[in-house]
Amino acid sequence: MQTIKQKEKVHVDFQKMLAPAALVILYIFFSIFGKNFFSGSTLVSIMDSTYYVGFMAFGITFVIITGGIDLSIGTNMMMSALIGGYVYNSGVNIWVCLVLIIAISTVVGCINGSLISRLKLPPFIATLGMMMMTQGFGSIITKVQTQRFPSAFDADGGYKAIFYKTPSTPLFKTGFPSGIVYMGIFFVVALFLLNNTRFGRYTYAIGSNEESVRLSGVNVIKWKTLVYTVCGFFCGLSAIVYASTYTTIIPGTGNGLEMNAIAAVIIGGTSMSGGVGTMSGTLIGAFLMSVLKNGLMSMGLQGHYQTFFTGLVVILAVLLDIYRNKKAAEVK
Amino acid sequence: MQTIKQKEKVHVDFQKMLAPAALVILYIFFSIFGKNFFSGSTLVSIMDSTYYVGFMAFGITFVIITGGIDLSIGTNMMMSALIGGYVYNSGVNIWVCLVLIIAISTVVGCINGSLISRLKLPPFIATLGMMMMTQGFGSIITKVQTQRFPSAFDADGGYKAIFYKTPSTPLFKTGFPSGIVYMGIFFVVALFLLNNTRFGRYTYAIGSNEESVRLSGVNVIKWKTLVYTVCGFFCGLSAIVYASTYTTIIPGTGNGLEMNAIAAVIIGGTSMSGGVGTMSGTLIGAFLMSVLKNGLMSMGLQGHYQTFFTGLVVILAVLLDIYRNKKAAEVK
Amino acid sequence: PTPSDGAAPPAEPKSESAPAENGNAADGAYIAVISKGFQHQFWQVVKKGAEQAAKDLNVTITFDGPPTESDIAIQVDMLKAAMDKGPAAICLAALDTESVKEQLNDCKNKGIPVVGFDSGVPNAPEGSIYATASTDNYAAASLAAEQLFANADFKAKFDAATPEKPIAIGVLSQDATSESLIKRTSGFIDKMIVLAGEENVKVVGHDSYKKDAAKAKVVITVNVPATTAAADMKTGAEALLSIENLVAVYGSNENGAGGILAASNDGNDFNKENGKYKDMIALGFDAGKTQRVAVENGWFLGSVTQDPYQIGYKAVALAVDAINGKSVENKIIDTGAKWYNAEALKDPAISELVYE
Amino acid sequence: MSANTNSDDCVVLKMIDIDKRFQGVHALKKCCFELKKGEVHALVGENGAGKSTLMKVLTGIYQADEGKILYNGEEVCFKNPKEAQEAGISIVHQELNLMNHLTAAQNIFIGRESKGFLLKDSVINQKTQQLFDQLKLSIQPTDKVGGLTVGKQQMVEISKAISFRSSVLVLDEPTAALTDAEITELFKTMNDLREKGVTMVYISHRMDEIMEIADRITVMRDGEYITTLDAKSTTLDEIINAMVGRTIYLEPKMVSSVAPDAPVVLEVRNLESKEVKEVSFKLHKGEILGLAGLMGAGRTETARLIFGADPRKGGEILKNGVPVDIKTPQDAVKAGIGYLSEDRKRFGLSAGLSIADNIVLTCLEDFSHFGIINKEKVKKEAEKYVEKINIKTPSISQLVRKLSGGNQQKVIIAKWLIKNCDVLIFDEPTRGIDVGAKSEIYKLMNELAAEGKSIIMISSELQEVLRMSDRIACMCEGRLTKILDIQTASQELIMKYATSRT
Numbered sequence A, B: 001m002q003t004i005k006q007k008e009k010v011h012v013d014f015q016k017m018l019a020p021a022a023l024v025i026l027y028i029f030f031s032i033f034g035k036n037f038f039s040g041s042t043l044v045s046i047m048d049s050t051y052y053v054g055f056m057a058f059g060i061t062f063v064i065i066t067g068g069i070d071l072s073i074g075t076n077m078m079m080s081a082l083i084g085g086y087v088y089n090s091g092v093n094i095w096v097c098l099v100l101i102i103a104i105s106t107v108v109g110c111i112n113g114s115l116i117s118r119l120k121l122p123p124f125i126a127t128l129g130m131m132m133m134t135q136g137f138g139s140i141i142t143k144v145q146t147q148r149f150p151s152a153f154d155a156d157g158g159y160k161a162i163f164y165k166t167p168s169t170p171l172f173k174t175g176f177p178s179g180i181v182y183m184g185i186f187f188v189v190a191l192f193l194l195n196n197t198r199f200g201r202y203t204y205a206i207g208s209n210e211e212s213v214r215l216s217g218v219n220v221i222k223w224k225t226l227v228y229t230v231c232g233f234f235c236g237l238s239a240i241v242y243a244s245t246y247t248t249i250i251p252g253t254g255n256g257l258e259m260n261a262i263a264a265v266i267i268g269g270t271s272m273s274g275g276v277g278t279m280s281g282t283l284i285g286a287f288l289m290s291v292l293k294n295g296l297m298s299m300g301l302q303g304h305y306q307t308f309f310t311g312l313v314v315i316l317a318v319l320l321d322i323y324r325n326k327k328a329a330e331v332k
Numbered sequence C: 001p002t003p004s005d006g007a008a009p010p011a012e013p014k015s016e017s018a019p020a021e022n023g024n025a026a027d028g029a030y031i032a033v034i035s036k037g038f039q040h041q042f043w044q045v046v047k048k049g050a051e052q053a054a055k056d057l058n059v060t061i062t063f064d065g066p067p068t069e070s071d072i073a074i075q076v077d078m079l080k081a082a083m084d085k086g087p088a089a090i091c092l093a094a095l096d097t098e099s100v101k102e103q104l105n106d107c108k109n110k111g112i113p114v115v116g117f118d119s120g121v122p123n124a125p126e127g128s129i130y131a132t133a134s135t136d137n138y139a140a141a142s143l144a145a146e147q148l149f150a151n152a153d154f155k156a157k158f159d160a161a162t163p164e165k166p167i168a169i170g171v172l173s174q175d176a177t178s179e180s181l182i183k184r185t186s187g188f189i190d191k192m193i194v195l196a197g198e199e200n201v202k203v204v205g206h207d208s209y210k211k212d213a214a215k216a217k218v219v220i221t222v223n224v225p226a227t228t229a230a231a232d233m234k235t236g237a238e239a240l241l242s243i244e245n246l247v248a249v250y251g252s253n254e255n256g257a258g259g260i261l262a263a264s265n266d267g268n269d270f271n272k273e274n275g276k277y278k279d280m281i282a283l284g285f286d287a288g289k290t291q292r293v294a295v296e297n298g299w300f301l302g303s304v305t306q307d308p309y310q311i312g313y314k315a316v317a318l319a320v321d322a323i324n325g326k327s328v329e330n331k332i333i334d335t336g337a338k339w340y341n342a343e344a345l346k347d348p349a350i351s352e353l354v355y356e
Numbered sequence D: 001m002s003a004n005t006n007s008d009d010c011v012v013l014k015m016i017d018i019d020k021r022f023q024g025v026h027a028l029k030k031c032c033f034e035l036k037k038g039e040v041h042a043l044v045g046e047n048g049a050g051k052s053t054l055m056k057v058l059t060g061i062y063q064a065d066e067g068k069i070l071y072n073g074e075e076v077c078f079k080n081p082k083e084a085q086e087a088g089i090s091i092v093h094q095e096l097n098l099m100n101h102l103t104a105a106q107n108i109f110i111g112r113e114s115k116g117f118l119l120k121d122s123v124i125n126q127k128t129q130q131l132f133d134q135l136k137l138s139i140q141p142t143d144k145v146g147g148l149t150v151g152k153q154q155m156v157e158i159s160k161a162i163s164f165r166s167s168v169l170v171l172d173e174p175t176a177a178l179t180d181a182e183i184t185e186l187f188k189t190m191n192d193l194r195e196k197g198v199t200m201v202y203i204s205h206r207m208d209e210i211m212e213i214a215d216r217i218t219v220m221r222d223g224e225y226i227t228t229l230d231a232k233s234t235t236l237d238e239i240i241n242a243m244v245g246r247t248i249y250l251e252p253k254m255v256s257s258v259a260p261d262a263p264v265v266l267e268v269r270n271l272e273s274k275e276v277k278e279v280s281f282k283l284h285k286g287e288i289l290g291l292a293g294l295m296g297a298g299r300t301e302t303a304r305l306i307f308g309a310d311p312r313k314g315g316e317i318l319k320n321g322v323p324v325d326i327k328t329p330q331d332a333v334k335a336g337i338g339y340l341s342e343d344r345k346r347f348g349l350s351a352g353l354s355i356a357d358n359i360v361l362t363c364l365e366d367f368s369h370f371g372i373i374n375k376e377k378v379k380k381e382a383e384k385y386v387e388k389i390n391i392k393t394p395s396i397s398q399l400v401r402k403l404s405g406g407n408q409q410k411v412i413i414a415k416w417l418i419k420n421c422d423v424l425i426f427d428e429p430t431r432g433i434d435v436g437a438k439s440e441i442y443k444l445m446n447e448l449a450a451e452g453k454s455i456i457m458i459s460s461e462l463q464e465v466l467r468m469s470d471r472i473a474c475m476c477e478g479r480l481t482k483i484l485d486i487q488t489a490s491q492e493l494i495m496k497y498a499t500s501r502t
């Protein structure tokens, strides 16, 4: 008994180490072969491009652990940012708009959750429909006009110091990347939610066997709705960091982003069939994709190589996972 | 027993009638309220914009009936067209290029199938990876150059007469829309494949209970690979009609199109959980989306309304389906 | 300066101002060129011009751009990655100025000169842009309106039109978000309003361009399709072509003209003898093979071309100037635009501008 | 018996020293098995003894790690079920393995549709009809399998196996979902086949069936071959001893242990739904009420109605004399009612979670403050229950998936014990559980009743009902036909009321 337990532990550790190891190896690889890759400014660029995908990925990690999917995260995020920007541009205080952004995306998440848990729509279909609807709705509200958030030099630009980057400081000449703090805080929140709360426990339980949870007297409809709502909330956080980082929001965009977030979750080892997954895996998955993106650019390979290699990494990550589990089973 | 059976029959007929009825109602609605909607040229436009989505939808219907998904159809289609165009522009005969297009997309389908059936990757993940890879690969091969196919009046433009539109004839001043014949033929092929062959039977059977099919001594790996291969083949057909209709193929595009095809399949009543679905439902779903698109335009509503309403229709279609089945179950 | 006189790359007059021998500082320097796109022929010619300039002036460049013209985040990330590589200068065609303001500021702080090209970086913060090589899109688009108004067929229909029975003009615009497309659409519309008289023109369709007139003889409909995908552009064009009393249709960039071409059997339907739309006048912007053929055959009345080669060439040349510390008097270098029709294409000077 | 007349020289099949390991489980240890032509050979053993695995090795679903199989004197090694079928060996699996969206005929002839690529459904429909006629089944070949009752589905599976006209037919617990009538028909068919010289392997946990149909009995324990007995000359005790190697808890109940004045804890009046008609009964404190009936009598449905798992059309539920409005399972749990479903895997467990997480799932709110879980408290309580009801596991963080069936069932019981419900509904608590684990669960139920909890026990095994219940409610076609006292109840009486169709 003792030996079996030990072996299992080694196996788990190995599993946990693989994604971080891949991240480190990639980083070293690009540091050697990329142009000027090993530098503070590249590191900041990597973080910058991780933020908004990262928040969406945190949110959808809950959903995927329940065995569901949310295709609407990208367009939900963009729509909230669009409407927020629209309201801001019609003269409302920027902080009110940021709160509004979160409110909108949370409501969309809640609608998704209700369609799925209460009206029993399959998640793929409900969120596919919602993806199209949010994309269209953002355009309708803004009359297909690009929305601009205040930039750092504008009077209202102060919010960027919190969500993206502080003004220039003696230590950080181009400003301290405060976005990493913002993301760090909500990573811890997500981690805590998933591992230490009833919400998190029910998330895993529903993913493992929903009917058994229902027959245990748990209000599955409520908790499942909440899972999608939390996912929507994280889309709102993502929308804020997106607005801070990129300032300009274009109507009709956002679809396709969900696939990046899902790819990060998958690379992080969360299973699409539910019940299994970690938040730290997702974080690493998101960073891995950013390192890949910035690294390939530093090697002079254009955007499409990044698309290609991300696809390859997704497939390899899961193949490795399958192979590893098989191997581990054989050893036992 | 007798009465139950009869009721069931009425129910099935009702179910079969709903999607066509919705199509007809929408068409009449737009004919009344749309500007110049009820005309031969609009009808041709509707057909034109159905072709390429239709072929993809036919292909993915097989996949969805097995309970799988193929996210790579849009990018696979574009990549095949891109490479075909690239080879054409480097001087190869157009017909050879068309065959090449089909070959490429079929191979991609086959790779998808092998990843899924042989290496046991979940379909969502395998085809998500493949979606990114094909998109990137098309750009890499063509060096991100737009590829142009010969237009109708070029020396090589003759192929358009078969796949898209004939030159002007006495009866059809703007040319006979031969694309509808091309699509019609392959609709019948798809219909026949699904309903009258062992391939079709195994498609349903795998979607219903894969393990049972395997235990019955059927080579599930082979047939499942074949399902994705056939889906790839239909992407090739789609690529040809796309090239004929739009002449210009832009690298880096194609993702997002899969969602239109999937929406058509869902509107057509095929279940995402496998085992259930019809080819004619898919055909109607594809036309319904085109009618919606052209109809909203004719009412002066711009593109983003179309996105919104397509999403709404997807959700309503499935809600109705759920409600109807519940109702029918109660009657029984 | 007329754009046609500099069409042949080696004879580029501006390059005299940056000869390699007195520009040692720039020798072998690395310049990052970030465009708005990559896939269209237009950008390929820009790239060709930039590469030729790099060769002539002995610098190295990388040329990159986002997959579509709405991928702002991707362009910003590209710009950041380019800055991280420590280039001597950056050439930038911004999708949206606001989104890159901070990066421009960083460039300024780091001392990396930025040169705008194509639509440039309009409204950039003071001093962050060294110079811009671009087309005056607003003026270029008004060329199309002038040509349409000068057309005899159109004039006859315009004169015959009444507020009760107005004539219609369709405008297909790829999107309503990028500066250059807004200029090209509004340049056309505004010129039309000036020519036809303010009281005679009403603009409908898209909210950005809406204009009401009580007794309009001309109704301009602007259509912005759902996405920039070819299929949606075609549907948008078809919607325009089915408007009652439509006399003319204008596509405000290569993709817009492409939509009209796709909806008209590659332009054949505008065939003046027996085409389905033989009474309609089609106008485009930019070039590309199909469009060129349509113009050559007289199916399209004509089109406006920019000089993408010069845009690319001058952008890099300006960047080299910036590295060498030269000062420029004129911050905006117009690379020119020309109207071309079947007649004009016979002139090699113009024909060269119209890429395939 | 034909099997006994020419005994030794007619060995059709011999499995010698078969060894098979799964991840960490040594499922078969040098196991042997022998079949003679034309016999019905019962294979018995506790849960997890390796019966199904042995048969799966035989039919090519698994490959043996070691050992050899001699079939008609030649060594064979089937790589897949198809090869076995072609050689004349087919199997009816323990779990239903049908394609619900396909018709009966399409299910039966899956993989054998036609030689070519095109289908001819009329041919297979005709063949299927013949098959059904032979088995006296009232199923249409064109019926969608998903719409059939579980019993009929099982018969479709059996028809499918028979349709191969195999010389060896393996039936792995075929009767688990059949009605008595169907079992009778099945046994008739098996006798017919035996006459035709077909050799059959019959796996079941129901000893009475085995005594009725089998010629010889092979007993397995822990993956090992124990012995082969002749059915005619052995006793039940002998078999059970061989199976478990220990005596078990078998005392039947003679008198009700409930005090006559015990208060009524639960009362249902006129429960109505699609499957249930006007069901009313009372449940007293400390009572075990057996719910007997044939498959599909509506017992599970009644339980699910009380528990709020399915929508109720009419009727009232009173808890301690007060009407309670139960619409969802959480209402029922709030009212102190717990339900252990008949299908552990589908409804009972979150197999991917640990034992501790499963145990506390019903009352997570008691282990958390403002939604934050007190992990220490969870650990302590879970360990307490693991010890109390003797769940065999290395640790409470073990995934439930890795436990054996009996231990899984105990986890479910622990789940409801921790919730401290005073009414517990056990639906088929011992289905598919071996004799040893069964007796432990019986003991547990009696202890619970003694503590003052009230239990409704649904069971299809009459002996079990008679052994455990204080009163027995009989159901037939959705109606509650009779409530019997334990003193008066007998197998015959129960069957009478379980079949008193209106």
Ligand SMILES: Nc1ncnc2c1ncn2[C@@H]1O[C@H](COP(=O)(O)OP(=O)(O)OP(=O)(O)O)[C@@H](O)[C@H]1O
Pocket: D022, D023, D025, D026, D027, D045, D046, D047, D048, D049, D050, D051, D052, D053, D054, D094, D405, D432
């Ligand atoms: N696919 C598998 N993977 C891992 N372990 C398995 C697998 N199949 C069976 N086992 C294990 O092998 C052992 C024998 O199982 P088997 O199903 O053969 O028992 P059985 O005698 O048929 O029991 P039951 O009466 O419950 O059907 C058990 O411990 C079981 O957990």
Ligand SMILES: Nc1ncnc2c1ncn2[C@@H]1O[C@H](COP(=O)(O)OP(=O)(O)OP(=O)(O)O)[C@@H](O)[C@H]1O
Pocket: D149, D150, D275, D293, D294, D295, D296, D297, D298, D299, D300, D301, D302, D342, D460
């Ligand atoms: N999910 C379902 N869908 C359709 N019919 C069902 C369903 N569940 C049960 N039934 C049917 O309802 C009737 C009552 O079934 P129920 O399960 O309550 O019977 P039971 O007495 O508990 O029998 P069992 O021993 O099979 O559990 C049966 O005819 C059964 O086939």
Ligand SMILES: [Mg+2]
Pocket: D051, D052, D053, D094, D172
């Ligand atoms: Mg078994």
Ligand SMILES: [Mg+2]
Pocket: D299, D300, D301, D342, D427, D458
């Ligand atoms: Mg039951």
